Amino acid sequence: MVTESMPPTYRLTEEQTLLRDAVRVIADERVAPRAAEIDKSGEFPQDLRELLAAQDILALPFPVKFGGLGGELLTVCLAIEQLSRACATTGLILAVQELASLPLLIAGTDGQKARWIPKLASGEHLIAFAVTEAEAGSDVAAIRTRAVRDGDDYVITGSKRFISHGSVADLVTVFAVTNADPTAARSRRLSCFVVEVPTPGFEVTRIEHKMGLRGSPTAELAFDGVRVPVANRIGNEGDGFELAMKTFDRSRPGIAAQAVGIAQGALDVAAAYARDRRQFGKRIGDFQLVAGMLADMDATTESARQLLYKACVEIEAGTPDASRWSAMCKLVAGDAAMRVTTDAVQVLGGYGYIDEFPVERMMRDAKITQLYEGTQQIQRLVVARALLGKDD
Amino acid sequence: MGAIWVIAEPGPDGGLARISAEAATLVRELAAATGREAIGIVVAPDPAVAAADLATYLAAVWAITEPAATDHAWSAVAARHVVNLLGTEAPDAIFVGAGADGRDVAGAVSAQTGLGVLVNATAVAWTDAGPAVEMNVFGGKLITTSGFTAGRGIITIRPNVTTAVQADTVGRIEPRTADGPAALPLVRVLERVSEAGAKAPIEEAKIIVSGGRGVGGAEGFGLVEDLADALGGAVGASRAAVDSGWIPYAQQIGQTGKIVKPELYLALGISGAIQHKVGMRTSGAIVAINRDTDAPIAEFADLFVAGDLFEVGAALLTRLRARSG
Amino acid sequence: MRIVVLVKPVPDPASGSERLGPDGRLDRAVAPNVVNGNDEFALEAALKLVEAAGEGEITLLSMAPANAPETLRKALAMGATRAVHVTDAALAGSCAVSTAAVLARALRDLEFDFVLAGIDASDGVGGIVPAAIAAHLGLPYLSYAQRIEPDMTTRTIRVRRTSPTGYDLLEAPLPAVIGCTQALGEPRYPSLKGIMAARGKEIVTRSLADLGLDPATHGANAATTALLDSTMPPSRGATEIVRGTPDEGAARIVDFLVERRII
Numbered sequence: 001m002v003t004e005s006m007p008p009t010y011r012l013t014e015e016q017t018l019l020r021d022a023v024r025v026i027a028d029e030r031v032a033p034r035a036a037e038i039d040k041s042g043e044f045p046q047d048l049r050e051l052l053a054a055q056d057i058l059a060l061p062f063p064v065k066f067g068g069l070g071g072e073l074l075t076v077c078l079a080i081e082q083l084s085r086a087c088a089t090t091g092l093i094l095a096v097q098e099l100a101s102l103p104l105l106i107a108g109t110d111g112q113k114a115r116w117i118p119k120l121a122s123g124e125h126l127i128a129f130a131v132t133e134a135e136a137g138s139d140v141a142a143i144r145t146r147a148v149r150d151g152d153d154y155v156i157t158g159s160k161r162f163i164s165h166g167s168v169a170d171l172v173t174v175f176a177v178t179n180a181d182p183t184a185a186r187s188r189r190l191s192c193f194v195v196e197v198p199t200p201g202f203e204v205t206r207i208e209h210k211m212g213l214r215g216s217p218t219a220e221l222a223f224d225g226v227r228v229p230v231a232n233r234i235g236n237e238g239d240g241f242e243l244a245m246k247t248f249d250r251s252r253p254g255i256a257a258q259a260v261g262i263a264q265g266a267l268d269v270a271a272a273y274a275r276d277r278r279q280f281g282k283r284i285g286d287f288q289l290v291a292g293m294l295a296d297m298d299a300t301t302e303s304a305r306q307l308l309y310k311a312c313v314e315i316e317a318g319t320p321d322a323s324r325w326s327a328m329c330k331l332v333a334g335d336a337a338m339r340v341t342t343d344a345v346q347v348l349g350g351y352g353y354i355d356e357f358p359v360e361r362m363m364r365d366a367k368i369t370q371l372y373e374g375t376q377q378i379q380r381l382v383v384a385r386a387l388l389g390k391d392d
Numbered sequence: 393m394g395a396i397w398v399i400a401e402p403g404p405d406g407g408l409a410r411i412s413a414e415a416a417t418l419v420r421e422l423a424a425a426t427g428r429e430a431i432g433i434v435v436a437p438d439p440a441v442a443a444a445d446l447a448t449y450l451a452a453v454w455a456i457t458e459p460a461a462t463d464h465a466w467s468a469v470a471a472r473h474v475v476n477l478l479g480t481e482a483p484d485a486i487f488v489g490a491g492a493d494g495r496d497v498a499g500a501v502s503a504q505t506g507l508g509v510l511v512n513a514t515a516v517a518w519t520d521a522g523p524a525v526e527m528n529v530f531g532g533k534l535i536t537t538s539g540f541t542a543g544r545g546i547i548t549i550r551p552n553v554t555t556a557v558q559a560d561t562v563g564r565i566e567p568r569t570a571d572g573p574a575a576l577p578l579v580r581v582l583e584r585v586s587e588a589g590a591k592a593p594i595e596e597a598k599i600i601v602s603g604g605r606g607v608g609g610a611e612g613f614g615l616v617e618d619l620a621d622a623l624g625g626a627v628g629a630s631r632a633a634v635d636s637g638w639i640p641y642a643q644q645i646g647q648t649g650k651i652v653k654p655e656l657y658l659a660l661g662i663s664g665a666i667q668h669k670v671g672m673r674t675s676g677a678i679v680a681i682n683r684d685t686d687a688p689i690a691e692f693a694d695l696f697v698a699g700d701l702f703e704v705g706a707a708l709l710t711r712l713r714a715r716s717g
Numbered sequence: 718m719r720i721v722v723l724v725k726p727v728p729d730p731a732s733g734s735e736r737l738g739p740d741g742r743l744d745r746a747v748a749p750n751v752v753n754g755n756d757e758f759a760l761e762a763a764l765k766l767v768e769a770a771g772e773g774e775i776t777l778l779s780m781a782p783a784n785a786p787e788t789l790r791k792a793l794a795m796g797a798t799r800a801v802h803v804t805d806a807a808l809a810g811s812c813a814v815s816t817a818a819v820l821a822r823a824l825r826d827l828e829f830d831f832v833l834a835g836i837d838a839s840d841g842v843g844g845i846v847p848a849a850i851a852a853h854l855g856l857p858y859l860s861y862a863q864r865i866e867p868d869m870t871t872r873t874i875r876v877r878r879t880s881p882t883g884y885d886l887l888e889a890p891l892p893a894v895i896g897c898t899q900a901l902g903e904p905r906y907p908s909l910k911g912i913m914a915a916r917g918k919e920i921v922t923r924s925l926a927d928l929g930l931d932p933a934t935h936g937a938n939a940a941t942t943a944l945l946d947s948t949m950p951p952s953r954g955a956t957e958i959v960r961g962t963p964d965e966g967a968a969r970i971v972d973f974l975v976e977r978r979i980i
Contacts, residue, residue, distance in 0.1 A: 674950070
């Protein structure tokens, strides 16, 4: 059921505008010049990771009390959007740092937060989010990695696949089955742990070669009897599934922000091209078929952006409809990014297909926003459920 | 009726500043038109030269000898004397230039006397209610005419608004002293440093040839200077050129630089974004050479030549030299 | 080292949104406002001096309408310590003379070693307020600064004042007022930390009553100048655009200059 929105309208605060502009400057001056090379080499940009740390960008999602800057969800998304405009891989560094920390931020004890957050905020440590397995993508409850209690430890055995930053992280938020009892409720089987790596039994067994986001290492992680102390468990045993769902409510906007950024970046290139390129004696942007495409690209991007910002404000305000907002903004933004980048290639014609211009990379980068953090199909299920409720 | 004063600012070598000659001309004309007395005031360690020059524009000149002006910043020295004079005199208007020294004097005198200030005058007329001062505001978007609520005040006047024209007869020079409380602190000048490349105040130039980002580097400004020489003008620059270190800040035209009104503004490789436009949009004639026909300057220039500024500039230089050759 | 930086919110010059209000003065309700350009150079100079000294405080002082805190936030984010905001409905429509008097009065309540101010503001471009403030306070005024060097041990300050031929090296005892120019250096972009920290910084509001000043003798009631008329400048006419060879362009320029009697 949809409740009345609160607050009824929003405006970027002066602080958020300043912040957005500060990140934009950094993105334009320091990140954008590296984007093509990152894609070509497929190497994780350590220099940009260090830049984000040095500029306190990685501190945005974390509470001031633990060394962060205490940014709201919208503030973090503004930063992800600006970075992603220049380079989707770099935008993801901030997005994953936030995403993977969310279980700790939502359900961690003060002791746990004090232990781990300061170095995450400073960017000294990176953190990855490990839910997905080879046989469990959309179906989170079907994961098979086990965490068995043994004295004061848990022993984790299993493997995770498609883990962003899995090979460069210092901490991994791992979701594992702690209750294998077939009669146990599906949503109470999982628990969440923070695994500090390297550690005996932990291995990165594979790095994927991807269509896009090529500078971001996507890893397969093997846990072969990895011991973690009970103190590393986030929340109570059995809380894992709900924690994952709550995490998605706040992490999906981050991916939506990445998608909006990618779309805007592609639109900027296409619009500039349409202004400069002349055929048949005039700017191609003055031909209606091209102008129409660009107009649709702009409207699509702006719609996705406004929905994202609104969703962030609603979620931050504690709306009971957080899942609906987060799924909806990610759904719209991902589709927007794919459409806008594809059209951007079209506007550039042959030049859009070669790497002399960045739009082909942006199109390849955009696709993932329709796939990860919940496929578009999953997002639709979430929205539909919010709309229709359950069958009484 | 009160007199109209002009406070003469020091020019190079103790002479009269160009702006003061222009202001004196305007003051003479206003005084004649309204039946008032026009008085020029010179404050200097040795006012003789400047006073003699000023007397070719005005019937009456007060020459105040002030040794402190040798090694103290002039504006506070002059302001002290003006404030003291105002203890016994009551002019209807006091004119100064709208440059650095003039503004400093205007501010100090205004604070100590409560006289209002109207700034950057481009034209002055006189009504029954006192001076009516015209100025360009908002970067030239609007022309306003304003007056003083008390019917009298201080007016700062832009360069190149009046042409300096000497009077038919030479005026009288009267040595004056201005006694009174010396309430304004003076500032010591330890050293006056001349830097290579620094020229006369660019606001005074009748022709300015200006270079922007398109010039590409300090060497490129060689062409700008050659064209300025060939036209008998000064070299100006956009902020981009100054920030890149190709030319000193003193020559920057625009919002955080100088506002100019030459007869000709020739812009090479300048896009004409608003921060620059506000500095030169009231120029008599604006000619731009730029590769980019979408540049904002193409919309408000009188003549826009599309092309490579070095090629067009070189061709122009050849033609100009051939004419005077 | 205690520095006060005068900061004036002005309509963003890049937005081209400046216009007169119904009272014949600049309409300050037109958004968006930014910190006056020259004041940013002044603030940057202050920040550099504090950094070099390893200690110091920077207080922003602003006389502005009620919505100024939004604009002051960027200046606080750059690193100023706190802000004092003088605001009063009666101050709307103040002329430069009144503004200087009010700011001088507000400065009397602050402790400082020197005051930095942009030499002029992009909205009025008068350039007289800092000199007037110094005169009110009986302080030396060192204007058009391209370099500022305070010496806290001897309590003096040296300033390079831009001159037509180069610069004059000025010196005065502290406290003093210094007029700042762009030549002092590009203002820093606030860091993220600075932006977030600005939230916690104090902005003290002072009304005319707080300053012990009579509304009847300040603001629009006491304006020394008044607008009589305003008009649009005559349009320049259409731009003549010349494409062709460089020599053709050059020839047209020469003809144009002859037509206009410039050569």
